[in-house]
Amino acid sequence: MGCGNGKVLPEASKKSYVSVVQSLVAFSKAHDDDEPRKCLEKQKDAWFSTRVKNRQPPSNSQQLILRDGRQQDKVAKYKDKFDPRVTARYDIKALIGRGSFSRVVRVEHRATRQPFAIKMMEVEAPEGREVCASELAVLQRVSHANVIQLIEVFQFPQRVYMVLELATGGELLDRVVSKGHFTERDATQALRMVLTGVGYLHNLGITHRDLKPENLLYYHPGADSRLLVTDFGLATFGGTGTGAEVSDTDMGDCRDQTSWSLRTTCGTPEYMAPEVLLRKPYTCAVDMWALGVITYIVLSGSMPFEDDSRTRLYRSIVRGKYSFHGDPWPSVSNLAKDFIQRLLVLDSATRLTADQAIHHSWVVTMAASSSVRNLHRSISQNLRQRASRSSSRCASSTASSSDANSGDLGKLMSLEKEKKQNRSSIRAEHLD
Structure with a gap:
């Protein structure tokens, strides 16, 4: 798995992909350009791998001086690159993200x-141009309270400037930890907003393909903040019906739209659906699998599928091998587990759609029949343990950007064929 949850990018745009929201809010530049690239993936796992450091931090005053100095240098450097017609409308305040073909600033x-x-x-x-056109095509189409909003665009021959909402309320898991008290009811409140946003996207013919907690951001720090689906760097049209305009409450069923199926292998490994890993044609049901993984994490602080080896990780995913063992699962309701189980279904045709998920009894009743036990302690403890493991791996080994290669996926294809020959069900309970 390397150091964190690195994306597996489409082959055509692997070098040029830049995460919109990691750049906007959660970007943490922990290395300089000339630093050995031993943790290429760790910045994509903002909560787990950047919160824990195995070194003594400098004092607060030293941190402020160093940070301010670097920030001023960066702002001055990139402000000159901005077209005067943009700076005439917006005052550039800070550089908060960068990538192969982009820079993101707070304005x-x-x-x-x-x-x-x-x-x-x-x-x-x-x-x-390809990356920009793809991302812009999606962002220009969306307008929903639970989806990051494109405000305006400045297009010039050499550069395109996308003005976006600035989400300042932090990531979903940050909010879970900072609350100090977290129950299943709190989880359903967050998931309702996510499901509403995802259902809206699916009805527009958009498959996100990289849903994970880091890409779910609160608009502001207040308790009444809306939760936003963000980061459309891997989003695409396809896999979700006709793309006709519909109301938020009329979420469609994307499973039978075979003519809109997708094939590109991309996403963040721990959240990728089995059909993506097996390079089968897929639909927006891959987003629903990811929401199952997210729900598992939100309720426990641990991941259903995790392994240092990408091959073993992928094997667990394609076999649907996960469990509800350890804290806090004995205190989590059967309805919540049922919700997860109906999303982490290997057969995408029977996986809950966004409409079905938002009407699941656990979500509809806001976990009214569930235990009111505070899950915060177990969640935080599991998150800290995972962060410590991630930090140790990054400090002791070099992350390989080629772990998710055709060899690993080829092995999985062979595994899948063998499994079909030896078992009547595609869900295997034990590894050979």
Whole structure:
């Protein structure tokens, strides 16, 4: 697994992909450009791998001085690259993200003083144009309270500037930990917002393909903040019906839209659906699998599928091998477990759709019949343990960006064929 949850990118855009929201809010630049690239994947796992450090941190005053100095240098460096027509409307405040073809800055609208984020994308190179066009096509189509909003776009021959909402309320797991008290009811409140946003996307013909806790951000720090689905760097049209406009309450069923099936292998390994790993045609049901993984994490602080070896990780996923063992699962309701089990279904045709999930009795009743036990302690403890393991792995080994290669997936294809020959069910309970 390397150091964290690195994305597996589409082959055509692997070099140029930049995570929108990791850049906007959760980006943590823990290394310089000339640092050995031994933890290429760790910045994609913001909560788990950047919260724990195996070194003595500098004092608060030293941190502020160093941070301010670096930030001012970066702002000055990249402010000059911005077109005057953009800076005439927006005052650049801080550089908060960078990638192969983009820079993301926090800005203020000069007239309203409202904060936003601007993603500046270089489009001279074909790769940059491709990534920009794909992301922009999705963002220009969406307008929903639970989906990150594109405010406006400045397009020039060499660069495109996307003005986006700036989510300042933190990641989903950060909110879970900071609350100090977390129950199943709290989980359903968050999931209802996510399901509403995902259902809206699916009805527009959009498959996200990289849903995970780091990409679910609160708009503001308040308790009444809406939760936003973000990071559309891997999103695409397809796998979800006709893309016709429908209401939020009329969520469609994407499972039978075979003509819209997708084939590109991409995503974050621990959240990727079995059909993606096996390189089968897939639909928006892959997003629902990811929501099953997310629900498992939110309720326990641990992951249903996890292994240092990508091959073993993929084997566990394609066999649906997970359990509800350990704390806090004995205190989690059967309805909550049923919700997860109906999402982590190997057969995508029987997996819950967004509409079915939001109407599941556990979500509808807001876990009214569930235990009111505070799960916070167990969740936080499991998150800390995983963060410690991730940090230790990053400190002791070099992350391989080629773990998710065709060899691993080829082994899985062979495993799947063998499994079908030897078992009548595609769900295997034990590894050979």
